[in-house]
Amino acid sequence: MPQELTSELLKEIVQLIFERHGYDFRHYAEASLNRRMTRFLQISGTQPADLRYHITNDKSFFFWMLESLTVNVTEMFRDPMFYKSLVDKVLPILDTYPLLKIWHAGCATGEEVYSMAIILHEAGLLERTRIYATDINMANIKKAGAGIMSLEKIKEYTANYRKAGGAADFSDYYTARYDHAIINKQLTKNVLFSQHNLVTDNAFNEFQLVCCRNVMIYFDKELQNRVLNLFYQSLAPRGYLALGTKESLLFYDGMSKFEVIDDKNKIFRLKIDG
Amino acid sequence: MADKHPHIVLIGGSSGSITVLQQILAALPQHFTASVIIVIHRLRNVHSDLAAVLSVKHNVFEPEDKEPIIGGRIYLAPQNYHLLIEANRTFGMDYSELVNYSRPSIDVTFFSAAASYGPNATCVVLSGANKDGADGTHAILAKGGHAYVQHPHLSEYTAMPESTLKKNPSAKACTIQEIVQNIQQTII
Numbered sequence: 001m002p003q004e005l006t007s008e009l010l011k012e013i014v015q016l017i018f019e020r021h022g023y024d025f026r027h028y029a030e031a032s033l034n035r036r037m038t039r040f041l042q043i044s045g046t047q048p049a050d051l052r053y054h055i056t057n058d059k060s061f062f063f064w065m066l067e068s069l070t071v072n073v074t075e076m077f078r079d080p081m082f083y084k085s086l087v088d089k090v091l092p093i094l095d096t097y098p099l100l101k102i103w104h105a106g107c108a109t110g111e112e113v114y115s116m117a118i119i120l121h122e123a124g125l126l127e128r129t130r131i132y133a134t135d136i137n138m139a140n141i142k143k144a145g146a147g148i149m150s151l152e153k154i155k156e157y158t159a160n161y162r163k164a165g166g167a168a169d170f171s172d173y174y175t176a177r178y179d180h181a182i183i184n185k186q187l188t189k190n191v192l193f194s195q196h197n198l199v200t201d202n203a204f205n206e207f208q209l210v211c212c213r214n215v216m217i218y219f220d221k222e223l224q225n226r227v228l229n230l231f232y233q234s235l236a237p238r239g240y241l242a243l244g245t246k247e248s249l250l251f252y253d254g255m256s257k258f259e260v261i262d263d264k265n266k267i268f269r270l271k272i273d274g
Numbered sequence: 275m276a277d278k279h280p281h282i283v284l285i286g287g288s289s290g291s292i293t294v295l296q297q298i299l300a301a302l303p304q305h306f307t308a309s310v311i312i313v314i315h316r317l318r319n320v321h322s323d324l325a326a327v328l329s330v331k332h333n334v335f336e337p338e339d340k341e342p343i344i345g346g347r348i349y350l351a352p353q354n355y356h357l358l359i360e361a362n363r364t365f366g367m368d369y370s371e372l373v374n375y376s377r378p379s380i381d382v383t384f385f386s387a388a389a390s391y392g393p394n395a396t397c398v399v400l401s402g403a404n405k406d407g408a409d410g411t412h413a414i415l416a417k418g419g420h421a422y423v424q425h426p427h428l429s430e431y432t433a434m435p436e437s438t439l440k441k442n443p444s445a446k447a448c449t450i451q452e453i454v455q456n457i458q459q460t461i462i
Contacts, residue, residue, distance in 0.1 A: 007361065007389075031358035031386045032368045071370045079354070080319055160319050217339045217355075217367040224340070246352050246367050248338045 005038050005048045013037070013051050020056060023066060024199050027223035033069070040068040070137050071218065074108040075153065077115045077160035078213075079245050084165045085265040086116075090240055091123045094208055100129040103207045103234060105198060106215030107133040110144025110183075111157075116211065117187040118166070118173055126190065132205060134196035145193040147183035149174075154181050199223065203233040210234055214244035221251050228252045232270075241268045280345055280363070281308035282391045283457055286380030286410070288315040288402025290430025292327070294450060295400065299348065300331050301454040308461035310348040311357070311387070313380045315402065318354040325350050337365040351378040359383065361390040374406035384410025393418030396460045398453055399445075400424045402434030408441040420460070421445035422453050 007030065014025045014033075025033060041048060044064070054061045077083055094100055104113050113133045120126040135141050149157075158170040174181040196204070198215070210231045216224045231241055232254055241258065243266040249255040257274035261267040287295055291314060302310070312334070316322060328334040328350060336352045343349070343363045351357035357378050358366035366386075373379035380399070384407065387395045397414045399407040401424055411421045423439050425447040426432040439445055448456065 004389075029358075029360065029366045031360045031366045031390070032370075034389070035358070035368065035382070035386070036370070071368070073370050078319065081321070156319075163319065214355075214367070214369040217369065221340055244339075244367075244369070246336075246338050246355055250338065251340055 005034055005041065007034070009048055009051075010034055010037060013055065016052060016055055017062075021062060021066075025069065027199070027220045028218055029220050032071075032218050036069045036071070040065055043068070067137065067139065072108045072137065072140055074111045075160070076111045076149075076157035077164045077166075078112065079265070080160050080163035080165075082213075082242070082245065082265040082267075083115060083119055085262045085267060086242070087119050087123065087165060089261055090209065090267060091119065091125060094240075095123065095125060097208060098128065100125060100209075101205060101207045101236075102129060102131045102209045102211065103205070104131060104133040105196070105210065105212040105231070107135050107140070107144055107193070108137075109140050110147065110193070111149065112211070112213065113144065113191060114147070114173075114183050114187060115161075115164075117191065118161070119164075121187060122166070122168065126187070129190055131191040132207070133191055133193045136195070136197045136199075138195050141193045141195055145188075147185070147188055149181045149183065151176055151179045151181050198227050198230065203230055205234065206236045207234055207239060208236050209240045209242065211242045213242065214247070216247060217244065225252055229254065232257060235270050237270065238272065239270050241270075242266065243268070280343075280391075281394045281396065281460055282343070282359070282387055283308055283310045283396045283398070283460055284313065284384055284387055284414075285310065285398045285400065286313045286384065286402075286407040286434075287400035288376075288380075288404065288406065288431070288434055290401035290403075294424065295328065296330060297450055298398075298454055298457065299328060299334075301458075302332065302348075303458065303462065304331070305346060306461040307345045309343050309345055310457075310461065311343075311351070311359070311383065312349065313351040313357060313378050313383045315376045315380075315406070316353045316378070318377065322353055339365065339367045341365050351383060353378075356382040358386040359390050360386075363390075374404050376404075376406055380407040381410035385413050388413035388417045388419060391419070395419040396421070396457070398422045398424075398457065399435055399438045401429035401431045403431040404433055405437035407434055408437040411438050411442050411445055415442055415444055420456075422448045422456050424453065425449060
C-alpha cells in the first residue's frame with residue numbers, strides 16, 4: 001500500500017500540475033481530491049514522493065492521472081424523483097417557449113442527458129430544444145456522443161425510469177447489440193456535445209434551464225460560488241437551475257436572486273428581478 | 275478545549291444494525307459536545323425515511339454539501355453519496371464508484387475522518403454482511419483514534435464486526451451496553 005498522501009504534498013502537486021500543465025485543481029475540495037489521488041496512486045503503484053518526477057517528465061503518466069482525478073460516474077434517471085419533478089413543475093412552463101436551450105454542465109458520459117432527452121420527447125418538447133452538453137474531459141464527450149452503454153446497467157435504468165413516472169416502453173429508447181445498448185439517435189440529434197471547463201471557461205449562451213448535478217460537490221466554496229455566478233450569467237430571465245439532491249445555494253452570494261421551485265430535488269428559478 | 279479539539283464519533287452499520295442503532299441513540303444524553311455521524315448502507319434511487327426512523331430522541335440530520343459539522347448533532351450519511359469529512363470541519367459529498375458494493379461506504383467516511391480529526395475520531399462498527407468498515411477502522415486507529423465493534427456473537431450479521439476485528443486486533447469487541455458507555459464518555 002502506498003504511503004499516505006499528506007495535505008501538504010497534495011497542495012504542492014496541485015500547484016505543480018497547474019504550473020506545468022495548466023489544469024487547475026487548486027479550488028477542488030480536498031477530501032475528495034485526496035481520495036481520487038490516493039486511489040490513482042494505488043492503481044498505478046506510485047509512491048507519493050515520486051509523483052513530482054512523473055508529472056514533470058512523463059506525459060502519458062500525467063494524462064492517465066488526469067483522467068483518474070475527475071469523477072465520471074453517472075447513471076440514467078439518477079434520483080427518479082428529480083425527473084418527475086422536472087416533468088411536473090418545469091416542463092409545463094418551458095412548454096410556453098417557442099424555442100428551448102438547455103445546458104447540461106459536467107455531463108460525464110451523457111446518461112443524464114439521454115434521460116433529459118427522454119422526458120423532453122415524452123412532453124413533446126424535444127423537437128424545439130437544443131441541449132448543450134459539456135464536460136471537462138474529452139474522452140467523456142466522445143463516449144457521450146457515441147451513446148453506447150453497458151447492457152447490464154439497463155435493468156437498473158429501466159427501474160429508475162419507471163420510478164420517475166415513465167410510462168412508455170423503455171426499450172424503445174435503445175437498441176441492444178451483444179452486451180451493449182445504443183441510445184436511439186433520434187434522442188440525441190438536437191444535442192451538441194462539447195468540451196467546456198467550468199473552472200476556466202466563460203458563459204457561452206443563454207439558457208432556459210441549466211442542469212449541473214453533482215459536479216460542484218468536488219469544488220470548494222469559492223469555486224462553487226464562481227461557477228454559480230457563471231450559471232447565473234448563462235440563464236435567460238426566469239430561467240431554471242437544477243442541482244444535485246445534496247447540493248444547495250446556501251453558501252452562494254447570489255442566493256437571493258433565485259426562488260426555490262423544489263427544495264428536495266434542488267430546482268431553482270431566477271426571480272423576476274433576479 | 276472542547277472547541278479547539280472537537281470530537282467526532284462515527285457509527286457504521288449495515289444489515290441488522292438499525293435496531294441496535296436506535297438503542298444506542300436512545301441511550302445518548304440529550305446534550306453533548308461531540309458530533310455523531312452515522313453511515314448505514316442504504317438503497318439508492320428509492321424513497322427513504324431512515325433519518326425520521328432514527329430521529330427518536332434527537333433530530334437526525336442529513337447534511338448537505340459544505341455544511342459545517344456542528345457539535346451536539348447527529349448526522350446521517352445521505353443516500354447515493356459517499357460522505358466525506360473535510361479538515362475544515364465541513365461535510366463533503368462524493369459521487370464516485372461504489373466501495374464495498376456501497377455508496378455511502380463506511381470505509382470512505384472513516385478514512386476521511388481519520389485524516390481530518392486524527393486522534394479525536396472514534397469509530398463504532400455494528401452488524402453487517404460485508405467487510406466495509408474494516409479498512410476505515412484501521413485508518414482511525416493508525417491516527418490514534420479509538421474503535422469499538424459490536425461483538426460478533428451479539429450481531430445479527432457477523433461478517434462486518436468479524437472482518438473489522440480480524441483486521442484490527444486492538445479494536446474492542448463490545449456489548450451494546452459497553453458501546454453506549456464508551457460513546458457517552460467520548461461525546462460529553
